[in-house]
Amino acid sequence: MCSTGCETPLECLTGALRALSGQDLTSSFGPAMLERAGVLARARNVLAADLARTVRECELTQAPEHDGKATMASWLRGHHRLPQAVASQLVRTGRALQQLPALAAAAAEGVVPPEAVAVIAPVASEVNVARAQAQGVDLPEIDALLTEIAATRPHADLRQAVGHYLDRLDPDGTEPDPTGQRSIFFSKHTDGTLSFHGRLDAIGGEKFQAAIESILQASRPAGDLRTRAQQAGDALVQLCDNALASGNLPVLRGHKPHVVVTIDLDDLVDPHPGAGAARTGFGGIISAAKARWLACDGNVTRIVIGPDGQPLDVGRSKRLFPPHLRRAVETRDQHCVFAGCDAPSWWCDIHHLVHWADGGDTSLENSGLLCERHHTKVHHGFRIERQPDGRWRTYRPDGTEILVLDPFLIPA
Known part of the structure; x- marks a missing residue:
């Protein structure tokens, strides 16, 4: 197939990609890099078109059944870990390229990117093809026109042209269900x-x-x-x-929806940031510092884990700031106490001035209202302090105080 002795085009492609990824780019000259980027961008378009064409053929021949999958979208998600939206779009793109030969030829030449093909794909849906036939629309002409726009005009122009065509195709149609557009x-x-x-x-x-x-x-x-x-x-x-x-x-899952964070007690009380020390309910990985911030004002459940990783004992969940104490803090502070912020109380968390994990009490004296943004700041080096006269003061990580100009003290 080529001078390197490859037996199939796929072998040639694999070898070429390996050679490309192994090249050192650090000493390359700017114009040469721009030329390389242009060639690769066009090659990307060609690869995307051929992948869509292959996905369509797999769909027509029911190939995913070979691996126990019902659809190509599910096969792409399961075997190649593609997001659902990307997998579904690949399937729609393959169907569109089969219906629109001018677009398919331009995509195969690399002059139309896959994003443009995705914009045009609704033109080739069954319902829109049927409408075009019923109105005597020359679909090959539309195919050629939209392909030319995709290859020569900005992407925004293509979106506008496709939208205009689809609107004209069904000017008196029923108002679309908004839930289907979300x-x-x-x-x-x-x-x-x-x-x-x-x-x-x-x-x-x-x-x-x-x-x-x-x-x-x-x-x-x-x-x-x-x-x-x-x-x-x-x-x-x-x-x-x-x-x-x-x-x-x-x-949600038998409980009122809330943010769930699981962290080892030793990591929670460790003053260091502790990257990757906690896990959220939806599978995110966060630092111990973020977990400490979330633990300021929430429910805490003690779970004892055995040496084999199995839970041995689960204690009752405890609300750190019960409703009556929160009402007292809101009555006293009224709004976020960080200097220069007046976010209302219902936007705020209650912050432990001395964290409960460090022995701080859950009390009126050891608490202050902070909005989400400034609560984060306080857990990343800033500090708030309540004076004996009830006024709050805010300090930067370097110890300097944040002062807000009092308009009543401005000289006339």
Whole structure:
């Protein structure tokens, strides 16, 4: 098949990929790297198209049955650990390339990326093909037109063109069910962080933006250096905190939904950060420092584990700050006590000034209200302190105090 003696194209491809991955790029010149990136980008498009074509052939021949799987999507998830959304999109892409020969040829040449094919794929769905035939639409012409746009125009233009075509295809159709237009996909990373992406219908998106914007605008403490994207991320977490604290969410696994963290007692009381010391209920790995922060205001359950890893004894869950004590703290502090922040009490956790794991009491004197953002700050070097006169003071990790300018003391 080639000069290296490969017997199949797949063997040639595997050898070429190994050779590419083994090349040293550190001493390469900029223009040469740009040329390499361009060639690889086009090769990626070709590989993606051939993978989709192969997935379609496997689907037509019921190949996944060979490995005990009912569908190609489930085979891709199980055997190649692809996320559900990616596996399903591969299947749809394969079907689209079979229906749209002009698009398939351009994808095979590498001039159309897989993301563009995914945008065009709905054109080839059974329902849209049937509508096109009923209205006398020349599907090959649409195929050629959209392929040209995908190969020569910005991605946003392609999205607009496809949307326009689909809208014109069914101008008087029934209003789509908004629940069918909503989806969110989650991806957990090794450090416990979570990535997600999704899509909402127009009204659902408006509700989402309105909820986030209301919290974002209400939580802008003095000296806030966060970007708008960071503010929006914090607002989303605050929205979740509010919903969880309300107690009105549906029962999950027999209990009210809550954040679950499992950590060894020795790691919890160790003052060092302790990376990867705790595990969350949904499988995330977090540090002991984060677990200490979450343990400030929550339920604690003691579980004794035997030498073989099996639970020997489970104690009763204990609420660190019972409702009557929380009401007392809220009445006293009113809002987040971190300098320059006035986040309302219902957004706040109760922070142990001296952590209970270090012998601190769960009492009014050893507690203070902190919003989620500033609670994190206090567990990463910042410090709050209540004075005998009832005023709160906030200190940076270097010991300097954060002072908020009093408007009444500004000279005229």
